[in-house]
Amino acid sequence: MEVLYRSTRGGGGEITASQAILRGIAPDGGLYVPCQIPVRDLDPRSFVGCSYQETALRILRLFLTDFTEEELKTCVKNAYGAQFDTSVIAPVREAMGVHYLELYHGPTIAFKDMALQLLPHLMTTAARKNGSSEEIVILTATSGDTGKAALEGFAGVPGTRIVVFYPKDGVSPIQELQMVTTEGDNTCVIGIDGNFDDAQNGVKKIFTDERVRERLRQAGFVFSSANSINIGRLVPQIVYYVYGYASLLASGQIADGEKINIAVPTGNFGNILAAWYAMQIGLPVGRLICASNENKVLFDFFGSGVYDRNRPFILTSSPSMDILISSNLERLIYHISGEDPKVDSALMARLASEGRYEITDAMRQGLQSFTGGYADEQETLEEIRRVYDGAGYLMDTHTAVASAVCRKYREQTSDPAKILLASTASPYKFPRAVMTALGEETEGLDDLALTRKMHEISGTQIPAAVQKLLDGAPVRHERKCSAGEMEQAVLEFLSIR
Numbered sequence: 001m002e003v004l005y006r007s008t009r010g011g012g013g014e015i016t017a018s019q020a021i022l023r024g025i026a027p028d029g030g031l032y033v034p035c036q037i038p039v040r041d042l043d044p045r046s047f048v049g050c051s052y053q054e055t056a057l058r059i060l061r062l063f064l065t066d067f068t069e070e071e072l073k074t075c076v077k078n079a080y081g082a083q084f085d086t087s088v089i090a091p092v093r094e095a096m097g098v099h100y101l102e103l104y105h106g107p108t109i110a111f112k113d114m115a116l117q118l119l120p121h122l123m124t125t126a127a128r129k130n131g132s133s134e135e136i137v138i139l140t141a142t143s144g145d146t147g148k149a150a151l152e153g154f155a156g157v158p159g160t161r162i163v164v165f166y167p168k169d170g171v172s173p174i175q176e177l178q179m180v181t182t183e184g185d186n187t188c189v190i191g192i193d194g195n196f197d198d199a200q201n202g203v204k205k206i207f208t209d210e211r212v213r214e215r216l217r218q219a220g221f222v223f224s225s226a227n228s229i230n231i232g233r234l235v236p237q238i239v240y241y242v243y244g245y246a247s248l249l250a251s252g253q254i255a256d257g258e259k260i261n262i263a264v265p266t267g268n269f270g271n272i273l274a275a276w277y278a279m280q281i282g283l284p285v286g287r288l289i290c291a292s293n294e295n296k297v298l299f300d301f302f303g304s305g306v307y308d309r310n311r312p313f314i315l316t317s318s319p320s321m322d323i324l325i326s327s328n329l330e331r332l333i334y335h336i337s338g339e340d341p342k343v344d345s346a347l348m349a350r351l352a353s354e355g356r357y358e359i360t361d362a363m364r365q366g367l368q369s370f371t372g373g374y375a376d377e378q379e380t381l382e383e384i385r386r387v388y389d390g391a392g393y394l395m396d397t398h399t400a401v402a403s404a405v406c407r408k409y410r411e412q413t414s415d416p417a418k419i420l421l422a423s424t425a426s427p428y429k430f431p432r433a434v435m436t437a438l439g440e441e442t443e444g445l446d447d448l449a450l451t452r453k454m455h456e457i458s459g460t461q462i463p464a465a466v467q468k469l470l471d472g473a474p475v476r477h478e479r480k481c482s483a484g485e486m487e488q489a490v491l492e493f494l495s496i497r
């Protein structure tokens with residue numbers, strides 16, 4: 001069955017998967033969604049014993065139907081190889097009754113690698129298929145994790161260049177070091193004077209400037225986006241839920257057809273939406289537990305049907321979840337509105353103008369499989385300590401938010417379903433918060449020293465991404481600029497005069 005994609009806001013007609021990947025966002029500002037769910041009766045048993053790569057191939061094939069088998073095979077082979085520190089790619093570990101699906105074994109030790117190792121290959125293949133000969137230029141503004149994962153994904157991929165802007169005083173020391181030591185002649189990393197919003201606005205301005213686009217076109221370049229709204233990032237995330245379920249089946253933790261609950265530490269709503277799609281194609285899922293930190297817009301939404309971003313933005317120890325507008329929620333809104341682009345457009349217009357919207361009771365019916373939960377800062381740090389003391393299992397702050405929410409969910413309900421929890425980052429990525437949670441002295445130690453100490457006390461292995469920094473990886477990107485100089489910096493990197 002051929003699967004086409006359309007905008008959640010109804011503009012622009014139906015296009016193929018490869019076209020949707022190339023465009024990223026629809027011209028009317030909507031997000032691309034599949035026009036139909038390709039299957040409803042996936043047989044998870046048939047995935048038992050499949051490698052991650054085989055599982056990926058079988059799931060991608062269902063959604064990206066205009067790619068050939070050969071094309072997908074090559075993309076998957078390039079994406080999930082030796083850059084992961086385990087051949088299993090996404091191992092499942094049990095600790096204190098929860099099954100942690102570890103999605104951080106890729107090159108930047110955060111779950112964004114799961115999709116961003118594949119996206120560049122899907123994108124260059126899509127360009128070839130659609131007869132586009134221009135070199136693809138990825139422009140990204142980052143507050144930390146996405147930028148490095150995108151850099152690592154696109155570094156060295158022929159036919160692509162990537163430029164990343166970050167607030168030079170607004171990312172953690174480890175995140176900055178990770179970015180500025182990136183290799184690859186096609187990469188460019190620039191710290192700007194200003195905050196994340198300045199970087200983001202600067203990128204948007206360059207993106208939408210017709211004059212800049214025309215100069216790029218003449219020089220043989222075209223802009224694209226590696227942002228999480230790209231359908232080429234969403235589909236690869238469905239894979240690991242199927243893989244995780246099959247792992248539980250294989251190890252005898254669950255019986256054939258048994259429903260599990262899936263818990264996800266959520267920010268932009270991409271990761272948990274992928275779990276929802278996995279459920280739509282037939283994965284036996286009881287509840288989707290959507291975990292937020294103190295920025296609990298989604299928790300309130302699931303409780304009341306009102307989405308309201310009008311509230312203070314709280315900086316927490318799980319920064320990748322510090323988000324008040326969860327972009328990917330728009331896709332779910334579209335589906336639960338009976339796939340009505342008019343309803344979706346109206347609600348999104350209200351979000352833009354008033355910062356809030358309310359859905360109808362009928363739409364709330366479509367949310368029945370979701371349970372919202374949140375954990376505050378203290379609960380999050382306590383959860384890291386509790387599971388480490390109880391089972392010797394060390395987790396990062398984002399994973400801990402979801403873990404704390406699951407603990408409360410279990411106390412409040414008698415739901416006996418097994419929980420598969422998306423573990424989204426290595427504890428080595430957030431050493432200060434994790435060591436503080438364990439009650440270790442952190443004063444006077446920089447983040448790198450703290451990773452050494454984490455290794456000493458926990459006996460866990462230092463990931464290659466961190467070891468490289470400890471070994472003194474050379475800084476390759478020293479450029480800094482003001483927000484006003486961003487356009488010029490991009491043109492210079494592309495040697496456009």
Ligand SMILES: *Cc1c(COP(=O)(O)O)cnc(C)c1O
Pocket residue numbers: 110111112145228265266267268269270271272320321398424425
């Ligand atoms: C991006 C990120 C999240 C949030 O994922 P969404 O798909 O945006 O909901 C959670 N944890 C970590 C470590 C992340 O990098």
